[in-house]
Amino acid sequence: MKGLKGPLLKRKLQFSRTVRLYCSFVTKELLLSNPRYRFWEEFIVPLELESPTQISLVDEASGEKEDVVVTLLPAGHCPGSVMFLFEGCHGNVLYTGDFRFSVGDASRIEHLHSGSRVKDIHSVYLDSTFYDPRFYQIPTREVCLNGISELIRNWICQSSYHVVWLNCKAAYGYEYLFTNLGEEFNTQIHVNNLDMFKKMPEILSYVTTDRRTQIHACRHPKDEEFFHGNRLPCGCSAVDGSPLRIISIKPSTMWFGERTKKTNVIIKTGGSSFRACFSFHSSYSEIKDFLSYLRPVNIYPSVIPIGRTLTEVTQM
Template sequence: MEKGLVSIDRWVKGSQAYFLTHLHADHTRGLSPLWTLGPLFCSPITARLLPSRFPGLDSSLIRVLEIGLTHSITLISKCSGSEVHILVTPIDANHCPGAVMYLFRGEFGTVLHTGDFRWELDSERAQLARRNLLDALGGERVDLLYLDNTYCHPFFSFPTREVAAQQVVDFIKQHPNDEIIIAVDNLGKENLLVYISQALGVKIWVWPERLKTMHILGLDDIFTTDTSLTRVRAVPRYSFTLDTLEGLNTICPTIGIMPSGLTWGSLAFEKDIGYVGLSESEGHSGEKSKNNRKRSTNGNIKLAGDQIKPPWKFQEYSYSFPYSDHACFSEIQELMRTVLPKNVFGIVSASSFDIHPCHHFDNLNCELCTVSGSEISTKVRGNHLDASFRNKLNRRAVLHQNLNRSNVKCGRHLQPSASKTNRNEGCTEKG
């Protein structure tokens, strides 16, 4: 695609149309209430959330795209002055409220940008997203895939969020006399909190800004800012520290819960620690019976063929559960099988693991991958991590897991496809 037409999660001058995948901070750097560079395309939920996240943002710039429908956009080539017709289909990314993938089609080929996504094909929601994607593709392969490769490594294997949420519920039931705090971001993990509330019959405390978000999402009845009404609280991730937990425990017994997929990759290196996960052979084909999942009565999860594994206690008072809003490796495999990409970009390049997609999938044209082989971390040695590095990772990964993504430039100008090069060669953006 010609440079200067479309940008995704990139908020600088140079494009005619801007697309927002979701409202997490690492995808909105550069976006502000004063931003006026062009039309901003997003999902309906994101459009509802934007005014609270960026008060004063010019609402006339917002263009709402219904999920699952194909929309036609006409832009002007800066090189030839002629019209460029682009078909764009937003696909539910199942990551956080409002999150979408974008499928672009035109003379330039077919481009899929996943943003951040989860691909749990045993859920009806993900099955619908898959059908919408296949319908939009119409039997065509994806020429260029921008992939959420956060957990693109076989060591990242964890269960569906429903299974992990039930594990959290069982754990809370085992500690009836403890206050519970759960680390969450400004957006995301709502389904986990709702699941806990409904399973335990309690309200969930959230901070005032988060309560406003819940109201926008229509979740008024479940959440409160009155600490006297509940022992379960959702707190900002940045406030979830060992010092905070130690201080709370001087007042009353308090346990911290960190929902995260990051820790479970590092634990996979240690045979004696174990983790809750899906085997690669199980995958997420959408045909796996729910009967394959078994829940024990002591708060641990058993998956068919696996041993029962406890949640990981990574600090005093603190436990990590494998609840993730990013696709695990088997889900990435399933997406790759669905779209059969000819070229792949990983949108995440900062990681302690080898998450380069071209290192894990055969028959890919790796010329367009963002991370070269020389940039891959050498800390991984076979099936083991250097001990000092592993200890550092285990502590930092849980309490500061966003550090690995905080410096990543998620935004993209769409690149030209290798298989269908724009006729105006001099106007295309090179890798």
């Protein structure tokens, strides 16, 4: 989360009567679970998913007011992530934020439709992270999960000292893996702390701070993470002192997109290191399907893929 505790924004909040942060209820809980963002509490307005809400926008300089209808749509990126659909007198605007849709998902979202037809969308502010032919097709999360599950199963079945470290680069977004792997292996995933999961009971039951489990997603402190290779952050010995047999699995997308040949969803990159294809963002073909279904008048990419220009992205 960047920019949410910047001094300019804090000053804006102090001197404005109208600035608010609209988000999902899950995002609110995640944000306020971090002490650095507690100052947001009086400015947050959580909205229900898929529930159109009228909001009055007031120009603080002129006092002019405009009403818009805002609808939060699930974005499939991480817990709490949403797309914002704005409907007002100047047309409809869809802000996707980070999102992961499969082909055909847009056709199943009720609030993108008016009766049997697609709503007229004037502008889309688009998550264009992988809007690049190099990422034409990214395997679905289900396919990637199956590959990760098979690798884990073949490893941890050998003994209780065989453990797996999910080398996750971010604090959020891997909950899909945690819940499904926890269900698959009837276990809990070891994490550093439970604070951010306490308001998410559907996830909380699948994570633990007990390091005796065989599947780990604990993380190195930031100043150490580049120096220890595959060393398990919580230690390389079992509670009884026996050495652990560790493999690491690093969920990645960019790495797979940079391969010149099509590969499996799991690639061995070292003696005990693996890369697993796993994406939080839609592929090029999924974005193409999304845009061809909505047919917006304007498309504004929020990200310029590495090696591309704004002109190239807008002309794809």
